Amino acid sequence: MDELFRVPRHRRTIAPGAVHVPDWLTTDEQRRLVEACRQWARGPAPMRRTVLPGGGRMSVRTVCLGWHWSPYRYTRTAVDVDGAPVPPLPGWLADLGRRAVADAYDDPAAGERYEPDTALINFYDRDARMGMHQDKDEQVDAPIVSLSIGDACLFRFGTGESRGRPYADVRLESGDLFVFGGPSRFAFHGVPTVFPGTAPAGCGPNGGRLNITLRTTGLS
Ligand SMILES: O=C(O)CCC(=O)C(=O)O
Numbered sequence: 001m002d003e004l005f006r007v008p009r010h011r012r013t014i015a016p017g018a019v020h021v022p023d024w025l026t027t028d029e030q031r032r033l034v035e036a037c038r039q040w041a042r043g044p045a046p047m048r049r050t051v052l053p054g055g056g057r058m059s060v061r062t063v064c065l066g067w068h069w070s071p072y073r074y075t076r077t078a079v080d081v082d083g084a085p086v087p088p089l090p091g092w093l094a095d096l097g098r099r100a101v102a103d104a105y106d107d108p109a110a111g112e113r114y115e116p117d118t119a120l121i122n123f124y125d126r127d128a129r130m131g132m133h134q135d136k137d138e139q140v141d142a143p144i145v146s147l148s149i150g151d152a153c154l155f156r157f158g159t160g161e162s163r164g165r166p167y168a169d170v171r172l173e174s175g176d177l178f179v180f181g182g183p184s185r186f187a188f189h190g191v192p193t194v195f196p197g198t199a200p201a202g203c204g205p206n207g208g209r210l211n212i213t214l215r216t217t218g219l220s
């Protein structure tokens with residue numbers, strides 16, 4: 001969109017402990033993340049559409065680092081893909097997570113304390129979505145750091161009580177950071193819609209939306 005007509009977006013606390021920071025990643029950082037995700041997607045433990053217990057497949061494609069997530073647990077190997085050990089979470093990505101927490105909460109000490117051990121990388125094509133859910137397979141309540149690259153989406157953020165209302169609808173655009181921890185750590189959230197063709201030039205995954213969530217499993 002023409003820069004002139006872009007509505008300025010400001011950081012916003014959506015709920016206690018849930019903070020949206022627009023345009024947090026530079027274009028260069030986004031490009032580098034997309035390139036890294038491309039490599040991880042190829043495998044070992046490659047990107048796949050996770051099979052759910054009912055037999056259906058998620059529309060989102062996911063690849064994991066550190067620990068492998070499949071419904072509803074974390075394992076060291078890609079038990080539902082190729083059985084390969086999951087690649088480690090690189091130190092630079094954990095560092096990025098620490099900077100994200102420090103910035104979102106304006107709290108350098110909270111950033112230093114943050115030790116994510118896992119990344120789930122989700123790829124959404126134009127038809128993909130993610131239903132309302134809680135991230136609750138982790139054993140500890142450290143914040144979730146979420147980075148968005150490529151096409152914008154509608155991110156729905158509710159409460160810890162139910163997957164229904166009340167919820168806030170937030171548009172996440174390329175480069176945005178969303179952190180949820182503290183009282184919002186176990187809030188229901190989901191992605192009802194991706195907006196095709198909204199990625200800014202030069203940083204997207206060439207159509208679609210990439211989302212990286214950093215987590216602390218509390219497992220060893
Ligand atoms: O794509 C997103 O923004 C959210 C992803 C998510 O909720 C998850 O991976 O658990």
Ligand SMILES: [Fe+2]
Pocket residue numbers: 133134135189
């Ligand atoms: Fe989630």
